[in-house]
Amino acid sequence: MPWLLSSQLDYVSSSPSERQCERTAFSFYCSVRERLPVWLLEDMRCMEVFCWDDGHPRAFLPSEALLYALIHDHQDYAQYLLNRYSVSALRAPRCSYCCCHGSGAPHLSIAVRYDRLVILRMMMAALKNCGEQTKRQDYLDSCGGCSHVADAGKTAVQLAVELSHADCLLLLLVEGARPDGLDAALQRLVSCDVSKRHHAKRCLDYLLLFLPKPPLLQRLEDEPQRWQSLLGNKVFSWLQGVAPPPLLLQALHSLVQFGADRISMLPNFLQLHSW
Known part of the structure; x- marks a missing residue:
């Protein structure tokens, strides 16, 4: 599966039944990738056996189907799963490895x-x-599970920051x-x-907008001129703890509480770069 490390893909099934499950699982994966209609995907998921779990075949769970919908941006299928199964569609599937x-x-x-x-917004609505x-x-702040993921x-x-998905x-x-x-x-x-x-x-x-108070950061102490140039005097002084937060930052913090689209x-x- 695409969210697993490549070293986990060396696993080879031994039994004919398990290999059959893998073939049907791949077929389901391809069907979601092709964005087939929701009713057809649900028929496939509920009426066919795809997974091999503890020596027994079983159908795909809604949470597992939602992972496929996320990967291939099948928004209609994701919406159906979240509407039909609510937060149970967000449960972490059992690790097969x-x-x-x-x-x-x-x-x-x-x-x-x-x-x-778009699907992330659907997930947030289901959590609400x-x-x-x-x-x-707890769900919003949880980390990834198994070490091989x-x-x-x-x-x-943290992942959004690392990937710059603002x-x-x-x-x-x-x-x-x-x-x-x-x-x-x-x-x-x-x-x-x-x-x-x-x-x-x-x-x-965006992180600055939601910080209750600035943490002490050693990198700012080590290279003050560099960071003052990058961040601007007002933000740098606030992060150093020697000045209050910029007025625009405070105003935008209040505004953004009414929705992410307000900014x-x-x-x-009045955009963020203006302070």
């Missing part, structure tokens, strides 16, 4: 890695409807995800290609 029970938030990681903003704030917060140990916010990052932060990763965002800003610097700067700006609707002179 190390046999551990599903953990973490693989759907969030996949949505961020593939920059599936679940009505359990504590579980919702490509994004293990990273929250969705729109996904803003949506996660608006929904209440913890704004960690400021140091990584600063490192990304100076290490990425010039062509990607705009997106890296947006990620940094993009502002005129250019």
Whole structure:
């Protein structure tokens, strides 16, 4: 599967039944990739056997089907699964390689890695409807599960910063995800290609919007002139703890609470780069 490390793909099935499951699983994967109609995909998922689990065949779970929908941006299928199965479609599937029970938030990681903003919004809506704030917060801030998964140990916010997927990052932060990763965002800003610097700067700006207070960062102490030039006097002074946050930052923080789209609707002179 695409979200597993390449070293895990060397696994070879032994039994004819297991090999048959793998063939039908690949057929289902291709059907989602081709974005076949939702009713047909659900018929395939419910009426055919695709997975081999603990020595027995079983049908694909809604959460496993949602991973395929995310990878191939099949928005209609993702919407159906989330409407029909709600947050149960967001449960981490059991790992077939190390046999551990599903953990973490693989759907969030996949949505961020593939920059599936539309489906990510659907997922956030499903989480809101679940009505359990504590579980919702735990899900938003959870890290990847098993060590052999490509994004293990990273929250969705950290992954969005690493990939400079600013729109996904803003949506996660608006929904209440913890704004960690400021140091990584600063490192990304100076290490990425010039062509990607705009997106890296947006990620940094969005993190600044949601920081309750600036953390002490050694890199700012080590190279003050460099960072003052990159960040501007007001932001740099705030991060150093010697000045209050810029007025525009405070105003935008209040505005963005009403929705992630509010920032993009502002005129250019009120955009984040203006402070």
